[in-house]
Amino acid sequence: MRIPPFHLSGALVALALLSAPLAATAQEKYDGFLCCNMRSDGSWISDSNYSENGKRVIPVGTPVSVTGYGRHRVNVRIDGARQAIGNDYSRDIALADFARRYVVNEDPAAKIAGYPAKIQEAIKRAKITTGMTREQVLMALGYPISSENPDLGANLWRYWMSSFAEFQVQFDANGRVSGVTTDPNTRNLVWAD
Structure with missing residues (x-):
């Protein structure tokens, strides 16, 4: 059975609409907590987490707001300052999932206390x-x-x-x-x- 071209284009539009909510999740903005100790130069936190001169450790459990997304980065606000968590070496992970790795919903401090x-x-x-x-x-x-x-x-x-x-x-x-x-x-x- 042959599908008429107009039905095929309708199916493609429907498929695009179904996938739109998935793409939108990468733009999710939310408040949470830093999953782990991460090193920052003041504006950039890399997933490599190198301990280089001039970097300070931002402690696990620090409140974080996800404010947006860029190319291979999650834009955040920490202690009122803008920073980006860079997906430099874990690009096989979708950006929304990468964000959820580093900015978690539950404060890890409760677990750590136990x-x-x-x-x-x-x-x-x-x-x-x-x-x-x-x-x-x-x-x-x-x-x-x-x-x-x-x-x-x-x-x-x-x-x-x-x-x-x-x-x-x-x-x-x-x-x-x-x-x-x-x-x-x-x-x-x-x-x-």
């Missing part, structure tokens, strides 16, 4: 320690970039403190941190004893 003191202190210092869960590592260090870590259930996550300072977080069979592999200087920056 953790053992050693874990709380490590998260506060943007470090990791033995026994942390994946969620606790995310709060302390941010998300590992998806281009290098496509499976968050993997037993190894790769992070970088800078372009040349990689460290790898190992998880045991129970999903808890069992160690970190890196050079001694980077280890001092990321590991809490």
